[in-house]
Amino acid sequence: MLVAASSLLLASLVSATPLPKACKILFDGRVPLTATPADFDKTTSLYNNQFILGQNQTFDEIIKFPIVLPSLFDLKKINAKPVEVTINDQSIFFPGSGPLQSGFRRSELIPGPNNGTDSTVIGTTTVHFSIQTDPLKPLNYSHEYHPVWHERNDFNGDHFDLETGTPFTPSKESIPIHNPKTLRIAGFSVPTPEQNVFITDFTDFTWHNFALTIGWNTNKTTVYYSQNYEPLKKVAGPFTNDNSDGGQFHFGFLKLPTGPQGIDVAHQGYQEHIRGAEGLIYGGIFIEDSSNGCVTLS
Template identity: 25%
Template sequence: MLAAKMQRAILMAVFLFASLSLAESTTPGQADLGEQSLDSKPSGAGGGASGGKDAGNKEASTSDTKRIFDFKLTPEMKTADVDNKDSALSKLIAYIVKGAGKASEYVSIVQHKKAATEIRLEIHDDSIFLPGDSPANAQHGFRRTDVNPAIDKATTLTGITTWYQTIRLDSKAPLVLTHGYLLTCMEVPASDNSQTVRVRDYKTKTLYSLPLKYDQNYNFAITVDWTANTLTVYASVGIDPLKMVAGPMPNDPKAMSPEFKLKGEYHIQLIKFPLADAKDPVDKRSDTPHFGFQEPIKKEHVSFSNVFVTSGKEIEQPKFTSQRTRKPQLVDDSSISKTSDPAERFAYTSFPTCPLS
């Protein structure tokens, strides 16, 4: 029975940069390197995070890495700053995708005494995006909140650049895992699933995966060679240093199509995909931004920290911090329906473009 085998995961599907999503069960026959451990070295990976003997060092790298974009959250920043266009925080943000309320109703700054400051994105029942501020374009299928960091496309989308971020899901605001979720993207989100964190390429082949837990930091760095069109993945959990876990591996040539050159929009986000609605015409059910069913939202959010971009072949080893308030816990699947068909609930595996437009 398909439903009995259904799992769920965070998926990081690399397109121009990457998209990270929580979605449905894996399509049979799909390319997949399977679940791996950060202590093992997968096929195609080599060395540590910097490719040298000091790769396991928890201290910041002393190599020639240069941050060309830094979404730096300082202790002075506060939630009210997202409503003030002249604040230091707002200067880091190009755009916020949100519902009808003030930005601070959906985006907040969370300070911790012994851990990195986080930016928290939450969704509500009114988290419906109106592209172009036109009700005719309303994305009634999605519930979404996005923050678009104000990257310099001329420097971040050329040469060799590495994209870093730490992501944390909160057991006090659990996601509803009958739905798919997109957590970050540059251009094209993709969605399918298992109880793992996955890094995938443009063709949705899984490059790396590890178990998914609430209240645990997932640290990622993805190096994109914009000339050779290759991807290299580094990852760790908690305060562990980044390690190379996949690559360099070739990406699909479509990812470097001239139509995408220097046009990528970087999103950190929480997008909740709808369930298929039997009332919708069958041919409309794959149009998930605009069709589908959403239950009332109780409390759902995701937190980000360590968001920055470096240039060059070497990568930086950030000084990761982690909250010690709650023990990381595996996601409970009791909320997942045992009677509904996951293939019916999720009718597609990818968008042609990032759903901002």
């Protein structure tokens, strides 16, 4: 009887304990299980169906759905699956004015409603994403890559960058980068040296989970990180960062060339032939309102 009474008491206490309130989601970029690569070319896509791609490429050609376990926040939304973004030799972007960006290789997903002045860049918001390597489509770590970043509205710098590979300009880094196969979060990209606030090994077969809380008016940024299915933990900040002028999030590839310092990296430099494709796997992309301090950690 005591055991039964204790069980009833425990059950009543558990049922009376309020669940943590979910943060308001401003953009949910988690990809439905039913999605196809061709869906990313449609006007109904979660992401901008026109940008950013190589000239004459389509998302149907560069989007893949690898067979991997879902990421931490794909599990939260049961009907979501990881998505892979790839680049190849044809991933050369034509910006519409000026020449082809032949120095870069680019394939990127931009959240559909993120027009540069929308709710994702007002007040304080938190962007979530998970990233994983594809050993069947490996990167060339002699290059510098930006797998995730937020670009200012005036295109004059990035509020933050997730970087991997060998830095094109080592002297611009606030800490020496000895292992190119690392993931590095850097603050506003214009100052030299740029502010590297977090670094971790980019291990294969591992989900690397990130969240960045960005105060668009306070100019404060906080970074959270975990691996696989562990809850996010704060690893940097809040640190002072120039978060002014709004802008857009990019998820995918910006691959810099190799070459001498001082060249125009968008239009000059050397890119080795890519055998097949290089790929990065993404999951759990969403942006939430953190104006009241709400941040989803698990």
